[in-house]
Amino acid sequence: MLRCGLGYDIHPLKKGRIFLLGGVEIPALKGELGHSDGDALAHAVCDALLGASGLGDIGELFPPSDPAYRDADSMVLLGYAHEKVKQAGWHLVNLDCVIICEKPKVLPYRDVIRSSMAKALEVTPEQIFLKGKTAEGMGSTGKGKAVEVLALCLLEKHG
């Protein structure tokens, strides 16, 4: 059995915050503001995995109203969501992501982010891909005020 799942996330960018994608710290003037550490890639991938497996969404698993998740390491949250997905018998076939932001450029960090995500999801980096895009100056993202991430995953289950 095969199932695909789609995840999306957006976070505002503020000075004094760390810019994180898939647990990788990227040098930048601004970073993601969020209740957790704001790692938009980790959040979008969580929702893709949970959507494909029908196990809920990130807001249900880790409510932003819960102080336990304040400044939480999103890669730990992703690990927890992935564990639930594995326990339900699902395995990740591949993951494809689009990161939309004006700055910083994602391409120089692509392989290190792929490795970080592969380690967290117990797959090879070849099973993970990501692309950086800009919003061509349009909207909040285009004005450098936000980062958006789209994530699409394919899960398989045997028997």
Ligand code: MG
């Ligand atoms: Mg988020």
